[in-house]
Amino acid sequence: xxxxxxxxxxxxxxxxxxxxxxxxxxxxxxxxxxxxxxxxxxxxxxxxxxxxxxxxxxxxxxxxxxxxxxxxxxxxxxxxxxxxxxxxxxxxxxxxxxxxxxxxxxxxxxxxxxxxxxxxxxxxxxxxxxxxxxxxxxxxxxxxxxxxxxxxxxxxxxxxxxxxxxxxxxxxxxxxxxxxxxxxxxxxxxxxxxxxxxxxxxxxxxxxxxxxxxxxxxxxxxxxxxxxxxxxxxxxxxxxxxxxxxxxxxxxxxxxxxxxxxxxxxxxxxxxxxxxxxxxxxxxxxxxxxxxxxxxxxxxxxxxxxxxxxxxxxxxxxxxxxxxxxxxxxxxxxxxxxxxxxxxxx
Amino acid sequence: xxxxxxxxxxxxxxxxxxxxxxxxxxxxxxxxxxxxxxxxxxxxxxxxxxxxxxxxxxxxxxxxxxxxxxxxxxxxxxxxxxxxxxxxxxxxxxxxxxxxxxxxxxxxxxxxxxxxxxxxxxxxxxxxxxxxxxxxxxxxxxxxxxxxxxxxxxxxxxxxxxxxxxxxxxxxxxxxxxxxxxxxxxxxxxxxxxxxxxxxxxxxxxxxxxxxxxxxxxxxxxxxx
Numbered sequence: 001x002x003x004x005x006x007x008x009x010x011x012x013x014x015x016x017x018x019x020x021x022x023x024x025x026x027x028x029x030x031x032x033x034x035x036x037x038x039x040x041x042x043x044x045x046x047x048x049x050x051x052x053x054x055x056x057x058x059x060x061x062x063x064x065x066x067x068x069x070x071x072x073x074x075x076x077x078x079x080x081x082x083x084x085x086x087x088x089x090x091x092x093x094x095x096x097x098x099x100x101x102x103x104x105x106x107x108x109x110x111x112x113x114x115x116x117x118x119x120x121x122x123x124x125x126x127x128x129x130x131x132x133x134x135x136x137x138x139x140x141x142x143x144x145x146x147x148x149x150x151x152x153x154x155x156x157x158x159x160x161x162x163x164x165x166x167x168x169x170x171x172x173x174x175x176x177x178x179x180x181x182x183x184x185x186x187x188x189x190x191x192x193x194x195x196x197x198x199x200x201x202x203x204x205x206x207x208x209x210x211x212x213x214x215x216x217x218x219x220x221x222x223x224x225x226x227x228x229x230x231x232x233x234x235x236x237x238x239x240x241x242x243x244x245x246x247x248x249x250x251x252x253x254x255x256x257x258x259x260x261x262x263x264x265x266x267x268x269x270x271x272x273x274x275x276x277x278x279x280x281x282x283x284x285x286x287x288x289x290x291x292x293x294x295x296x297x298x299x300x301x302x303x304x305x306x307x308x309x310x311x312x313x314x315x316x317x318x319x320x321x322x323x324x325x326x327x328x329x330x331x332x333x334x335x336x337x338x339x340x341x342x343x344x345x346x
Numbered sequence: 347x348x349x350x351x352x353x354x355x356x357x358x359x360x361x362x363x364x365x366x367x368x369x370x371x372x373x374x375x376x377x378x379x380x381x382x383x384x385x386x387x388x389x390x391x392x393x394x395x396x397x398x399x400x401x402x403x404x405x406x407x408x409x410x411x412x413x414x415x416x417x418x419x420x421x422x423x424x425x426x427x428x429x430x431x432x433x434x435x436x437x438x439x440x441x442x443x444x445x446x447x448x449x450x451x452x453x454x455x456x457x458x459x460x461x462x463x464x465x466x467x468x469x470x471x472x473x474x475x476x477x478x479x480x481x482x483x484x485x486x487x488x489x490x491x492x493x494x495x496x497x498x499x500x501x502x503x504x505x506x507x508x509x510x511x512x513x514x515x516x517x518x519x520x521x522x523x524x525x526x527x528x529x530x531x532x533x534x535x536x537x538x539x540x541x542x543x544x545x546x547x548x549x550x551x552x553x554x555x556x557x558x559x560x561x562x563x564x565x566x567x568x569x570x571x
Contacts, residue, residue, distance in 0.1 A: 120464060139473065248553055
């Protein structure tokens with residue numbers, strides 16, 4: 001009887017270690033945070049799946065002429081957004097109507113894009129891939145290219161246990177990588193954990209933040225993931241009315257997604273169309289630039305007054321949301337060992 | 347005595363376990379004037395108008411069998427992407443209990459809203475099938491493309507019907523009376539175009555036009571004799 005059990009035990013160990021590709025990956029985030037809203041049972045994470053997603057994220061093969069990757073507009077050193085450009089540019093330097101959002105803490109977001117047009121992170125990648133101003137490629141042709149490559153069948157094998165490359169598997173791998181982009185180690189986070197202290201200036205700025213900003217930019221994600229009209233007059237060239245385009249509801253006119261303020265130091269320019277270059281421009285908007293309309297956020301109905309000193313303090317607080325560990329984490333960066341491995345040359 | 351008892355037990359057991367089933371086969375196609383529609387050919391559907399189809403694909407989902415008003419069977423994992431212009435038969439088949447009686451077939455033209463908000467699926471629901479919008483999440487329930495003189499000489503039409511949310515919900519439920527195990531279900535496009543209730547030759551996003559068009563198109567599905 002004993003011998004039978006030990007034989008079975010050995011077999012079980014063999015079976016489980018052989019299926020290495022299924023080694024589960026547990027998302028690490030602060031215990032004080034709410035639970036993610038992403039349904040992991042539909043897309044369990046594993047090291048191999050995340051790695052496949054990372055390679056896809058940085059691979060310009062996904063664009064029509066192999067010049068644009070996701071990272072072209074979502075650069076890791078800028079908290080995964082595009083800097084120095086009001087409107088992000090894609091293939092052949094074409095520009096769209098919006099500034100690319102910063103990618104972080106996506107497991108807590110349901111609706112994506114500035115107007116919430118994408119309702120699930122697993123189908124997010126379809127939008128830039130097929131947008132003629134961004135990557136200008138058809139998704140089915142992307143799959144053809146992946147199947148014909150020397151690199152991907154092996155990566156899919158490691159991630160999914162077979163070399164069949166489907167749309168569902170490709171999208172879920174990209175999601176898997178994006179879900180690991182968690183920023184939770186800024187100075188603010190360290191202060192909250194009792195490992196650091198705000199300066200007097202930062203402390204004062206935090207109090208102002210709690211008074212004027214937190215209702216939409218709620219802690220700990222620094223967004224409540226809702227849509228709001230924050231008083232930006234519509235740009236007369238772009239005529240972008242935000243969420244209304246998706247819902248066809250006039251009550252959503254000029255509503256845009258509340259972005260996270262984490263790493264705001266590095267995600268300029270600001271707003272959905274990048275109209276503000278500096279944080280001081282943003283604060284100036286909130287104190288003296290708000291345009292009233294029927295859909296203006298109720299949180300902004302009362303005038304906000306900040307003295308010059310208060311603006312400096314508030315800015316000092318916002319800078320404590322910078323998380324350098326996130327931006328320079330090699331696990332999130334360009335997978336050079338995959339792309340520049342001489343053995344894998346096509 | 348023991349052997350007989352065992353035999354009776356085994357027979358009962360096998361009778362219960364191997365309950366008999368029968369196969370239901372739903373054969374979907376598109377017709378114009380009784381002829382099966384195919385791509386590239388011009389069909390005349392009345393004295394003066396013609397129609398040439400280039401693409402007619404749709405999702406059929408949520409298939410149920412009813413006995414009068416009561417649902418007596420629901421197909422599991424009921425999502426099918428059909429190409430109604432291909433020469434291959436578009437047959438959806440499933441097994442039902444042998445003793446099951448039904449009077450109606452019910453199905454949905456399109457994909458339900460829950461699936462529309464749940465991300466990427468595989469098989470017929472794979473987003474690479476060309477029946478999923480990239481710029482705004484959601485399935486395209488029907489793609490109907492071609493040319494018709496109804497819109498002018500050699501004028502093209504492009505109808506991509508989708509939308510799942512509130513007033514934009516273009517999903518349609520079709521209920522057809524039949525008790526046949528092998529039912530032929532046709533979409534009569536000749537009749538549909540002949541009615542000529544078009545407000546334009548293009549619909550490519552969710553909204554009122556898509557809902558109206560989908561409602562009328564769903565009514566064009568019928569059991570063929």
